[in-house]
Amino acid sequence: xxxxxxxxxxxxxxxxxxxxxxxxxxxxxxxxxxxxxxxxxxxxxxxxxxxxxxxxxxxxxxxxxxxxxxxxxxxxxxxxxxxxxxxxxxxxx
Amino acid sequence: xxxxxxxxxxxxxxxxxxxxxxxxxxxxxxxxxxxxxxxxxxxxxxxxxxxxxxxxxxxxxxxxxxxxxxxxxxxxxxxxxxxxxxxxxxxxxxxxxxxxxxxxxxxxxxxxxxxxxxxxxxxxxxxxxxxxxxxxxxxxxxxxxxxxxxxxxxxxxxxxxxxxxxxxxxxxxxxxxxxx
Numbered sequence: 001x002x003x004x005x006x007x008x009x010x011x012x013x014x015x016x017x018x019x020x021x022x023x024x025x026x027x028x029x030x031x032x033x034x035x036x037x038x039x040x041x042x043x044x045x046x047x048x049x050x051x052x053x054x055x056x057x058x059x060x061x062x063x064x065x066x067x068x069x070x071x072x073x074x075x076x077x078x079x080x081x082x083x084x085x086x087x088x089x090x091x092x093x
Numbered sequence: 094x095x096x097x098x099x100x101x102x103x104x105x106x107x108x109x110x111x112x113x114x115x116x117x118x119x120x121x122x123x124x125x126x127x128x129x130x131x132x133x134x135x136x137x138x139x140x141x142x143x144x145x146x147x148x149x150x151x152x153x154x155x156x157x158x159x160x161x162x163x164x165x166x167x168x169x170x171x172x173x174x175x176x177x178x179x180x181x182x183x184x185x186x187x188x189x190x191x192x193x194x195x196x197x198x199x200x201x202x203x204x205x206x207x208x209x210x211x212x213x214x215x216x217x218x219x220x221x222x223x224x225x226x227x228x229x230x231x232x233x234x235x236x237x238x239x240x241x242x243x244x245x246x247x248x249x250x251x252x253x254x255x256x257x258x259x260x261x262x263x264x265x266x267x268x269x270x271x272x273x
Contacts, residue, residue, distance in 0.1 A: 015248075017252060018249055019248055021252045022245070022251060022252075025258070029240070029242065029258075032240075036242050038242045039242045042245065
């Protein structure tokens with residue numbers, strides 16, 4: 001994978017981290033404020049954005065979670081082919 | 094911890110997001126305020142049977158947060174006015190009753206405790222007005238103010254500072270376990 005691709009992959013993963021963190025924080029707020037409409041709207045918007053980013057990542061680089069296992073290719077099991085984080089091609093490097 | 098410094102390259106990006114700059118939010122205890130400043134817990138106040146008049150149902154249930162004074166409490170008529178609904182806070186503003194009731198040992202006259210002495214650039218200094226609402230709350234209870242949903246940080250900034258809510262952004266200003 002070229003440097004340019006690695007950067008794009010890293011940037012997309014960074015965006016996924018940011019939006020996933022926002023989802024985690026708003027869910028904590030909603031646990032104590034289950035009827036707050038503004039918070040619910042924020043959750044809906046953030047979760048949709050997260051889903052979109054995860055799908056985009058899965059299509060370009062392979063699935064991050066089992067929910068997107070068939071996103072990049074419907075007729076082979078790509079899930080098992082993904083590098084583990086500690087491997088050279090893994091996202092953490 | 095040695096290298097922990099504010100607003101320097103490589104550290105957490107705090108500028109005026111320190112919680113100290115925010116006005117304190119009002120406390121919502123969830124208990125109906127009866128208007129006399131005392132939260133009602135139960136209306137079932139028994140008559141003490143030892144010369145103390147029933148104060149009505151605007152006083153907190155004595156069984157759960159007021160010590161039983163027993164029948165050794167001196168008669169009210171020895172210069173303690175009947176308090177009715179306007180019972181003053183028992184904190185630092187409590188006058189000496191002058192009728193054999195012991196001082197509550199609350200450091201009367203002492204200034205309210207200041208909380209954090211860290212000085213963020215542009216931060217408001219703590220003052221007595223910040224906590225004045227605390228005088229109207231019953232003693233010996235813990236309160237958790239209720240957060241309201243207002244604004245959120247940009248997602249990128251939020252991940253760096255550890256919260257999406259500006260009012261929850263409270264950086265630790267101390268060093269080695271104490272405020273310096």
